[in-house]
Amino acid sequence: MPEKNGEHAKQPLKPKKFPERKCIGCGERKKKSELIRIVRSPEGELSLDFTGRKPGRGAYLCHSVACFRAARKARRIEQNLTPGTPVPEEILNALEAELSKNEV
Ligand SMILES: [Zn+2]
Numbered sequence: 001m002p003e004k005n006g007e008h009a010k011q012p013l014k015p016k017k018f019p020e021r022k023c024i025g026c027g028e029r030k031k032k033s034e035l036i037r038i039v040r041s042p043e044g045e046l047s048l049d050f051t052g053r054k055p056g057r058g059a060y061l062c063h064s065v066a067c068f069r070a071a072r073k074a075r076r077i078e079q080n081l082t083p084g085t086p087v088p089e090e091i092l093n094a095l096e097a098e099l100s101k102n103e104v
Contacts, residue, residue, distance in 0.1 A: 021060035025067025
C-alpha cells in the first residue's frame with residue numbers, strides 16, 4: 001500500500017518486525033504464525049489453511065474453536081470471505097470440527 005506523505009508518515013508507532021493479522025473472532029492482533037487462515041479458494045470452497053500458503057482470499061483466526069464460534073456468530077466469516085453469500089451450515093460445521101481437532 002502506498003503511504004501518503006502526510007502527517008502520519010513519520011510516526012514510529014508500528015515497529016513492523018512481524019506481520020500481524022487480526023483474528024476475526026476475538027479481534028486481537030497476533031503474529032501471522034500464531035493464527036490460522038480460513039481460505040476461500042478460487043473455486044469458492046472454504047477450507048482451513050494451517051500453513052498460510054493456500055491460494056485464495058483468507059481471513060485469520062486464532063487456533064481456537066471459541067474464536068471460530070465468535071466469528072461464525074457475528075457472521076464475520078462470510079463478511080470476510082464470501083460477502084453477500086451466506087456460508088452453508090455444513091461447511092461451517094466441518095470447519096469447526098476440523099479446527100477443534102487441531103486445536104492447540
Ligand atoms: Zn481470536
